[in-house]
Structures are given as structure tokens and as C-alpha cells.
Amino acid sequence: MKRILDSRFGIVFILAITACVLFLILRTALLINNIAVLDLKVLDIPLIYGAGLIYDLAFLSYLLIPVVIYLALLPNKRYQGRIHRYIAYIIAILVIGLIFFDMVSEWLFWDEFQVRFNFISVDYLVYRREVTGNISESYPVPLLLTGVAICTLIVFVIIKRPIDLALKATTSLKKRLVGALILLLIPTGCYLALTSETFSHVSENNYKNELAKNGPYQFFYAFFANELDYEQFYQTGDKQVLDQRLRGLVKQDNQTFTSTVPFDISRQVSNVGPEKKLNVMMIVVESLSGDYMTRFGNKLNLTPHLDELANNSLFFNNFYATGNRTVRGMEALTLSIPPTPGQSVIHRPHNEGLFSLGSLLRDKGYDSKFIYGGYGYFDNMNYFFSHNGFDIVDRNSYAKDESVFGNVWGVADEYSFLRASREADKSYQAKKPFYSFIMTTSNHRPYTFPEGRVDSPSGHYEGAVKYTDYAINKFIEDSRKKPWFDDTIFIIVADHCAGSAGKSDLPLERYHIPLFIYSPKHVKPGQFNAITNQIDVAPTIMGLMNSSYVSRFFGKDVLRMKPEEGGRALMGTYQKVALYRDNKMAILSPNKKVDVLEDVKTVPTIHDRTADPALVDDTLSYYQGASYQLHNGLMLHKAGENK
Structure with missing residues (x-):
């Protein structure tokens, strides 16, 4: 020694x-x-x-x-x-x-x-x-x-x-x-x-x-x-009981379960009549809070075009994000799953081959593409999307006229939309329907954008929001001239709100975002008032197409919701996850803590789980079920299942 x-x-x-x-x-x-x-x-x-x-x-x-x-x-x-x-x-x-x-x-x-x-x-x-x-x-x-x-x-x-x-x-x-x-x-x-x-x-x-x-x-x-062990840190319940409860929460009247395995919510969705092979342009807008819009009380007229578009779209007044980061929004919109504790699935290991809207539509003959104005290595986006049914189109592949203006986050939104339009042209010429997941970047600090587009200067969020509004309007107006426009559904949705701070751990107003479904030939304009969530977007799109398929989505086709259904929203931070409905919220925290908030929209009051046992049990069903699925391979895409 x-x-x-x-x-x-x-x-x-x-x-x-x-x-x-x-x-x-x-x-x-x-x-x-x-x-x-x-x-x-x-x-x-x-x-x-x-x-x-x-x-x-x-x-x-x-x-x-x-x-x-x-x-x-x-x-x-x-x-x-x-x-x-x-x-x-x-x-x-x-x-x-x-x-x-x-x-x-x-x-x-x-x-x-x-x-x-x-x-x-x-x-x-x-x-x-x-x-x-x-x-x-x-x-x-x-x-x-x-x-x-x-x-x-x-x-x-x-x-x-x-x-x-x-x-x-x-x-x-x-x-x-x-x-x-x-x-x-x-x-x-x-x-x-x-x-x-x-x-x-x-x-x-x-x-x-x-x-x-x-x-x-x-x-x-x-x-x-990048994960918190759910069963170790969060309140759990009897697996068989919660499995049955979860099935009741996700099932709709046109669905039949295809598995008896606990927490396997695979179900056959059956729609009567021919399937519509409609194109989908999903525009995911960086940090577009609901309170930026005039219709939600903003006095600065930041979104004149979007406010007008809301009148010509199916617009959702009570729509909520699942989290407060871009990857959380992407996760929910792509996989239709609750925000399980820890990091987003996009960041986690073994996130390949999951059941996603991209892989589902690809099986049905679609060109599924992730289009991003920045470099997709950030936040593991390229890896996740490329291993879950999408082709990648990021800043590395942009042409010179598609990169005229940009900052550290990416090219200006109008150039991402230009590239998205060109990708749609390719698919149309190849006689293939397309699904484009377009992630914008301009409404993000440092808030810079090309001069002369709006009446506010660069460098401040007000100008960036106005520019985002301008760029989306320009994209839709340019798309009207395209041969694929009439058979395209435009989905405009935020990834999350611009801020997450509030008086409570999960301030409801910091999850409120807009959702537009715009397709003049296929979607009747109107106002949708039930509580809905990012996880509902994918199954609602499939419903608009009248598609029959095997689903593993946690979300619902909200257009098939019954009149008596008030809706619900799932949301979370890194540590806390929640279920919101009927002006109440059940929150699960580490150390197996459970709180029930009442009067969430006004002055929230905190109670223990006995204040609403049914709400708590439904919350456990969603989150314990999602965690179990991820760890036991129940969320995987089965190639060819939906051809």
C-alpha cells in the first residue's frame, strides 16, 4: 500500500x-x-x-x-x-x-x-x-x-x-x-x-x-x-381498478377495446362512410398565449389576423396546453399522452417507435414531415421525430431564399412557411396526401424579425406576436392559390404560453392557449366551449377525416363529445401533474402528495383528496396508466396495423 x-x-x-x-x-x-x-x-x-x-x-x-x-x-x-x-x-x-x-x-x-x-x-x-x-x-x-x-x-x-x-x-x-x-x-x-x-x-x-x-x-x-419514477414518488392505486376507470375515460361511442392487458387502451375506432384523405398543416406557434388575442381581453391589437381567422374557423375557447415547454406541447400533439412526471418523452431514452400521429398517417400513405426553422438537434427534436414516423426538414436543409432572415433560434416564420408550402407542392405532385408539423420560432426572445412587416419594432414581444400573426396570415393567403388548399385542414395551436409563473403551482391561466381548425370546404366555423387539451388534437384530426383505425391515443375526438360532457385538461410541470375539470383541479406531487383545488378560476382553495375522490381517482388513472404504458411497451406503434 x-x-x-x-x-x-x-x-x-x-x-x-x-x-x-x-x-x-x-x-x-x-x-x-x-x-x-x-x-x-x-x-x-x-x-x-x-x-x-x-x-x-x-x-x-x-x-x-x-x-x-x-x-x-x-x-x-x-x-x-x-x-x-x-x-x-x-x-x-x-x-x-x-x-x-x-x-x-x-x-x-x-x-x-x-x-x-x-x-x-x-x-x-x-x-x-x-x-x-x-x-x-x-x-x-x-x-x-x-x-x-x-x-x-x-x-x-x-x-x-x-x-x-x-x-x-x-x-x-x-x-x-x-x-x-x-x-x-x-x-x-x-x-x-x-x-x-x-x-x-x-x-x-x-x-x-x-x-x-x-x-x-x-x-x-x-x-x-430525465424521468421521475412514478410509482416511487406519486400516489398510486389498484392497477385493475384504475385500468377500468381509464378505459371509461378514453372510450367513445365508436370505439371497441382490442386488448384486456391492464392499461392497454388500444381500441378500434370505427367510422361509417368513406375516409377523407385530407392534408393536414399543423402550425405549432411558439409561446402564443391565449391572452395575446383580443377575443380574450387583450387591448393591444396584437393578433388582428388571428382574431379574424377565429371567426372563420372552428375556434376553441377553453383549450389548454399540457406543459410550459415546447417539447411538452410537441409530445402531446404528436403522441396524445398526458405529461408524465420528469422530462418530456422527447428527451428520454428509448423514445423510438411510439404510436404517433405521424406514424399513423404514414401507414395510411401520407408524407409526414417535421418542418422547423431552427436546428432540430436542439431539445432532441430531430431524433424524436425521425424515429416516430416523420421526415426531417430543419434549418440545415433550407435554401438561400428560405433563410433570408434569422436569429439564434431559427429563420423568420415566413420562410419556414415558404418551405412548408414547397414541401406540400412536392407531395401534391407525387399524388400523396401530406401531414406537416410546422414549429415556428419568431415569437421567442430575442423577438427579431424582418423589417417592414408590422408597425412595431423588433426586440420586444409585442412586435414578435404581431409578426407571427402577419406570417400566419400570409401563409394562409398564399396557400389559397395552391391546388391542395381546398383539401387541407389548417390546425393552428400554441406549444405553450409565454410565461408559466402564477400565484399557484399550476396557474390555469398560464396553460390557456388558442386552437383554430380552419378548412373552408370541410370544417364549419363556430365556437367550441368545452374544456379541451393538446392531447385531443390528434384524435380530432382523425375524426375530421372520418378515419377508422386502431388507436392508442389518450385524447378524444372532441367533435364526438356528448353535450353533457364538460371536458377536461391534463397539465403539469416537471414535478407536479394535474387534471382540471368542473372548476376543480387534482394535483399529484412527489412524496405521494395529493391536493384538490376548488374554485380554480377565481380564488383557489386547497383541500385533501376527500374533497373530490372521483376527480383524484381519474387523475391517478391517467398518470399511472401513462407511466405504466411507457415502461411496458404498450405505447408502441405496430407497423402496418393501420394500412
């Missing part, structure tokens, strides 16, 4: 041993603090600490990879120099300080959630203002940080002498490279070990599983996994 500590890589071993001891102390403290709920048995201790050591080594081996490479390549003369000594001291202090900071953070996090770091901790990076404010008001932050600094210096003083001895080592380049190679194999071994069930699930008692884990390792895992 002495030979190892006195070697070139001695500092790596010193830091690793120190960190493992600190992680051991934290794990033991958490174990003692939770002894009452652990139900410890003789073999639990070696399992918890054994698996824990692997997790600790995994995180440390990843963390120290740059240090190992640096030490392997540094010549002996510089290695033994004064500058390198100070660099080594700084690295040691940083590593120790970060681990002490982690220990404090994990203790507080566990105190609130009874788990190691997960997607909630990643979520804290998104809502930094709220989180830092909450922490500063809840804990003595200056005292804690002072304690971290003092403990870091004490430990550094203890290990400084061994570090100094290691800094005197002289090692040939060959031995350094061999040593580095051996050390770099450790992360690979740890990764392989942690992919096995043995280390990820040491017990049926989840407290024991969490104790075995390493907080920083779990943080980065959650960062890339």
Missing part, C-alpha cells in the same frame, strides 16, 4: 480513499437516522455497504478521469515542480470540498424526499431562483457553508503529508501510461457492475436500495435519464 501511495498516482488513491471514507460516514449517518423504517437483517449490512462501495467508486472513477490523464502525461520535472504542487493542492481541496458540500446537500435532500439525488435535484437547476430562495429561507446557509469550508481544510491538512510524498515520485512514461490504463479500466468495470440487477436492487425495501446508492452518481444518472 505504501508503494501505491508513494507512486505517481498516489494522489488519486489518497483522494479516492478520503472520499470513500466520507461517503461511508454519510451512508452510516443516513442508515442510523432511518433505522426505524429499514427492518435490517443480518445480510443487509454487507449488501448495502458492498453495493454502496461500487457506486462510490463508480462516481469517483468518473470524476478522476481528467486527473489520471493529466498525471500520466505530465513530465517528471514538471510533476515535481512548485506549480504542480499547488495545482495538486487545489485539486485536492476542490474534490474534498465538493464531497462535503454533497454530504450536506444529500442530508437535506433526504430529509425532504427520503431518497438520494434524482430528477427532482436536476429540476432544481431549472428553477434556480425558487430553489435558492427556498433554501436560504429554510436553512442557515452561511453557517453550513462555513462548516463545509472548515471540514475541508481539516481533512486537507490531514492528507497533505501523504500528498507531498506522492509528489516526489519519479516514474517513467511507460509505467505512467500502463498505470493510467489500469485506472481507466475501473470506470468501465463499475459501469458494467451497476447495469446489473444485483447492485441496483439490493432489497425489496426501497430505503435500503437508496442507502446503497451514491448521491452524485444518481444526480448525473437522473440528468441523462
Whole structure:
């Protein structure tokens, strides 16, 4: 052991041993603090600490990879120099300080959630203002940080002498490279070990599983996994009971279920008469809040063309987004699923081959295309759409006359619409119907657009909204001249509102967005007042086409809703998910918390689940069902099923 500590890589071993001891102390403290709920048995201790050591080594081996490479390549003369000594001291202090900071953070996090770091901790990076404010008001932050600094210096003083001895080592380049190679194999071994069930699930008692884990390792895992485990963190119910309830919530009078598997809502949709092969232009408008429109009370006349179009369309007055990010809107409009906790499905791994409107229409002979004025690698959009039934048309493929004006987010909307029109021309010439999912970008900061289009300057949201209104109107007017116009349904819908802040956790007004269905030859203008949601768009489009198909959509064809149905909306943040109807909202939160809000549109009052058990059970049915589907392959597209 002495030979190892006195070697070139001695500092790596010193830091690793120190960190493992600190992680051991934290794990033991958490174990003692939770002894009452652990139900410890003789073999639990070696399992918890054994698996824990692997997790600790995994995180440390990843963390120290740059240090190992640096030490392997540094010549002996510089290695033994004064500058390198100070660099080594700084690295040691940083590593120790970060681990002490982690220990404090994990203790507080566990105190609130009874788990190691997960997607909630990643979520804290998104809502930094709220989180830092909450922490500063809840804990003595200056005292804690002072304690971290003092403990870091004490430990550094203890290990400084061994570090100094290691800094005197002289090692040939060959031995350094061999040593580095051996050390770099450790992360690979740890990764392989942690992919096995043995280390990820040491017990049926989840407290024991969490104790075995390493907080920083779990943080980065959650960062890339992008999901909160629904059954672990949210209220659940009996699967068989909720399955039957969910079937009742999604079924309509022209549908028959084709599966008895729990939460498999596959159903045959049967419509009488010939199917209409209508084209679909779905214009998804960046951040178009409902309150931008004059018809919803805006006094600035930002959307004169859209306000006029609303009178000539089937316009939805009580339509709501599922979330407050673009990917949430895309997810709902494409997959017709509730906003499950954590990141959007678009960001998650294993999101390929899902049942989507794009894949469904492609099976029916359509050209399904995702058309975006920006670079589609952003938010994983290109990957998601290309693996779920769409061809990709993004900024990389735009011609010069389609890229005359743009900013960091993408080309101006009028040029995206120009490209969409040209793609429609190609499909028409090939005698194929088309479905184009067009994502706009101009109504987004920095709010820049070509000069001379509207009477407001660039750089402010008012001008950007006016420009968006102008560009959509121009696109529709230009489309009137096209041979495909008469047989095209134009869907105009926002991805989400411009803001998400409000007095409550899920402020209803921050989810209210417009929806237009415009097709002079096929859709009668009117006002639709029932509560509807982005997840209802896909099945409603299929209904307008009088299409018969096997559906896995959670949404409804709202044009077949019965008069007595008041409608509902599903919505959420990263952590909280909700069901809204009848001026009430049931909200599910981590730690299996359930709240019922009454008088949502006026002054919401919070009650427990007993205020409306039926609303709560319906909420559980939607979200537990959607989570179960995603994890059990029940949401997959079956090629050829709908040809």
C-alpha cells in the first residue's frame, strides 16, 4: 500500500480513499437516522455497504478521469515542480470540498424526499431562483457553508503529508501510461457492475436500495435519464381498478377495446362512410398565449389576423396546453399522452417507435414531415421525430431564399412557411396526401424579425406576436392559390404560453392557449366551449377525416363529445401533474402528495383528496396508466396495423 501511495498516482488513491471514507460516514449517518423504517437483517449490512462501495467508486472513477490523464502525461520535472504542487493542492481541496458540500446537500435532500439525488435535484437547476430562495429561507446557509469550508481544510491538512510524498515520485512514461490504463479500466468495470440487477436492487425495501446508492452518481444518472419514477414518488392505486376507470375515460361511442392487458387502451375506432384523405398543416406557434388575442381581453391589437381567422374557423375557447415547454406541447400533439412526471418523452431514452400521429398517417400513405426553422438537434427534436414516423426538414436543409432572415433560434416564420408550402407542392405532385408539423420560432426572445412587416419594432414581444400573426396570415393567403388548399385542414395551436409563473403551482391561466381548425370546404366555423387539451388534437384530426383505425391515443375526438360532457385538461410541470375539470383541479406531487383545488378560476382553495375522490381517482388513472404504458411497451406503434 505504501508503494501505491508513494507512486505517481498516489494522489488519486489518497483522494479516492478520503472520499470513500466520507461517503461511508454519510451512508452510516443516513442508515442510523432511518433505522426505524429499514427492518435490517443480518445480510443487509454487507449488501448495502458492498453495493454502496461500487457506486462510490463508480462516481469517483468518473470524476478522476481528467486527473489520471493529466498525471500520466505530465513530465517528471514538471510533476515535481512548485506549480504542480499547488495545482495538486487545489485539486485536492476542490474534490474534498465538493464531497462535503454533497454530504450536506444529500442530508437535506433526504430529509425532504427520503431518497438520494434524482430528477427532482436536476429540476432544481431549472428553477434556480425558487430553489435558492427556498433554501436560504429554510436553512442557515452561511453557517453550513462555513462548516463545509472548515471540514475541508481539516481533512486537507490531514492528507497533505501523504500528498507531498506522492509528489516526489519519479516514474517513467511507460509505467505512467500502463498505470493510467489500469485506472481507466475501473470506470468501465463499475459501469458494467451497476447495469446489473444485483447492485441496483439490493432489497425489496426501497430505503435500503437508496442507502446503497451514491448521491452524485444518481444526480448525473437522473440528468441523462430525465424521468421521475412514478410509482416511487406519486400516489398510486389498484392497477385493475384504475385500468377500468381509464378505459371509461378514453372510450367513445365508436370505439371497441382490442386488448384486456391492464392499461392497454388500444381500441378500434370505427367510422361509417368513406375516409377523407385530407392534408393536414399543423402550425405549432411558439409561446402564443391565449391572452395575446383580443377575443380574450387583450387591448393591444396584437393578433388582428388571428382574431379574424377565429371567426372563420372552428375556434376553441377553453383549450389548454399540457406543459410550459415546447417539447411538452410537441409530445402531446404528436403522441396524445398526458405529461408524465420528469422530462418530456422527447428527451428520454428509448423514445423510438411510439404510436404517433405521424406514424399513423404514414401507414395510411401520407408524407409526414417535421418542418422547423431552427436546428432540430436542439431539445432532441430531430431524433424524436425521425424515429416516430416523420421526415426531417430543419434549418440545415433550407435554401438561400428560405433563410433570408434569422436569429439564434431559427429563420423568420415566413420562410419556414415558404418551405412548408414547397414541401406540400412536392407531395401534391407525387399524388400523396401530406401531414406537416410546422414549429415556428419568431415569437421567442430575442423577438427579431424582418423589417417592414408590422408597425412595431423588433426586440420586444409585442412586435414578435404581431409578426407571427402577419406570417400566419400570409401563409394562409398564399396557400389559397395552391391546388391542395381546398383539401387541407389548417390546425393552428400554441406549444405553450409565454410565461408559466402564477400565484399557484399550476396557474390555469398560464396553460390557456388558442386552437383554430380552419378548412373552408370541410370544417364549419363556430365556437367550441368545452374544456379541451393538446392531447385531443390528434384524435380530432382523425375524426375530421372520418378515419377508422386502431388507436392508442389518450385524447378524444372532441367533435364526438356528448353535450353533457364538460371536458377536461391534463397539465403539469416537471414535478407536479394535474387534471382540471368542473372548476376543480387534482394535483399529484412527489412524496405521494395529493391536493384538490376548488374554485380554480377565481380564488383557489386547497383541500385533501376527500374533497373530490372521483376527480383524484381519474387523475391517478391517467398518470399511472401513462407511466405504466411507457415502461411496458404498450405505447408502441405496430407497423402496418393501420394500412
